Amino acid sequence: xxxxxxxxxxxxxxxxxxARSPKGKIALISEIADATDVPxxxxxxxxxxxxxxxxxxxxxxTGGGFTLGRPPGxxxxxxxxxxxxxxxxxxxxxxxxxxxxxxxxxxxxxVWRQVQEEVVKILDGVTIEDLxxxxxxxxxx
Amino acid sequence: xxxxxxxxxxxxxxxxxxARSPKGKIALISEIADATDVPxxxxxxxxxxxxxxxxxxxxxxTGGGFTLGRPPGxxxxxxxxxxxxxxxxxxxxxxxxxxxxxxxxxxxxxVWRQVQEEVVKILDGVTIEDLxxxxxxxxxx
DNA sequence: ATAAATAGGACCAAATTGATCCTAAAGGTT
DNA sequence: AACCTTTAGGATCAATTTGGTCCTATTTAT
Numbered sequence: 226x227x228x229x230x231x232x233x234x235x236x237x238x239x240x241x242x243x244a245r246s247p248k249g250k251i252a253l254i255s256e257i258a259d260a261t262d263v264p265x266x267x268x269x270x271x272x273x274x275x276x277x278x279x280x281x282x283x284x285x286x287t288g289g290g291f292t293l294g295r296p297p298g299x300x301x302x303x304x305x306x307x308x309x310x311x312x313x314x315x316x317x318x319x320x321x322x323x324x325x326x327x328x329x330x331x332x333x334x335x336v337w338r339q340v341q342e343e344v345v346k347i348l349d350g351v352t353i354e355d356l357x358x359x360x361x362x363x364x365x366x
Numbered sequence: 367x368x369x370x371x372x373x374x375x376x377x378x379x380x381x382x383x384x385a386r387s388p389k390g391k392i393a394l395i396s397e398i399a400d401a402t403d404v405p406x407x408x409x410x411x412x413x414x415x416x417x418x419x420x421x422x423x424x425x426x427x428t429g430g431g432f433t434l435g436r437p438p439g440x441x442x443x444x445x446x447x448x449x450x451x452x453x454x455x456x457x458x459x460x461x462x463x464x465x466x467x468x469x470x471x472x473x474x475x476x477v478w479r480q481v482q483e484e485v486v487k488i489l490d491g492v493t494i495e496d497l498x499x500x501x502x503x504x505x506x507x
Numbered sequence: 508a509t510a511a512a513t514a515g516g517a518c519c520a521a522a523t524t525g526a527t528c529c530t531a532a533a534g535g536t537t
Numbered sequence: 538a539a540c541c542t543t544t545a546g547g548a549t550c551a552a553t554t555t556g557g558t559c560c561t562a563t564t565t566a567t
Contacts, residue, residue, distance in 0.1 A: 234457070264557060271452050356474055371525085395543085405526065427542060440558075
């Protein structure tokens with residue numbers, strides 16, 4: 226349960242690479258894919274999603290590529306993960322739209338809501354800047 | 367990300383039904399499946415997994431069926447979910463065995479670990495007894 | 508013009524999920 | 538012993554999701 230997919234992993238690796246590049250440098254998707262060991266065409270899709278959300282800027286044509294869309298300290302891990310994996314939702318019933326038939330009587334819902342909130346809180350508390358630092362923090366959390 | 371599968375949902379519904387049955391009453395899988403609106407053969411597999419872990423007792427033959435393996439207050443939501451979905455692991459890298467190649471340098475690991483611990487803590491804090499209560503608590507958490 | 512790059516859609520293989528079915532084994536009943 | 542009821546467990550299968558490729562636009566610098 227709760228496993229991050231490869232897409233999510235790749236997304237994180239890719240954007241961390243960008244954050245580690247010299248500020249303002251335009252990076253090619255081929256370059257990023259190479260450095261992070263991710264299939265290039267697959268990573269391209271991921272960066273398309275990033276671009277749509279403004280997490281990265283994309284430039285087409287000769288000399289084109291990607292840069293971070295915001296300072297890395299302003300991009301949260303949650304945004305990156307949700308960009309490619311969709312919203313963090315431990316149980317489909319939590320979805321706003323068409324509720325499940327068990328909605329009214331379901332005592333499990335509040336638990337999933339709590340899980341969701343906790344996870345969101347943690348992932349919102351970590352920025353790409355945090356992750357891009359070369360040195361590990363003194364004591365792993 | 368993090369969606370519970372149907373198997374997990376069914377598992378929870380099934381064991382809550384058992385917990386709501388008169389104590390000691392042997393329930394047929396057909397009965398449980400019927401009441402919880404779950405395909406019977408599928409639910410049977412789920413209860414097999416429960417039985418292996420001692421979450422339920424199974425009795426074969428005429429008059430056979432299932433009872434709770436422990437008082438419902440001693441069965442946690444985490445146990446039920448993990449029984450059918452496997453351990454709660456937000457990132458494969460967290461697995462003890464064969465670590466990923468990015469292990470040493472990966473700054474994301476501690477975050478996933480924290481997520482895992484938080485979720486486990488929440489699910490460990492909820493018992494089937496809690497969920498089996500007919501009345502909702504005053505304020506949904 | 509042309510070459511270099513991303514955008515986006517179509518497509519496809521592998522893995523996982525969500526089941527079903529069949530036979531075996533165990534335990535009552537007659 | 539024969540028989541019925543019930544779970545155990547393996548095999549199988551369809552649908553969905555995941556992981557990935559490929560091809561054709563479109564944009565932009567030279």
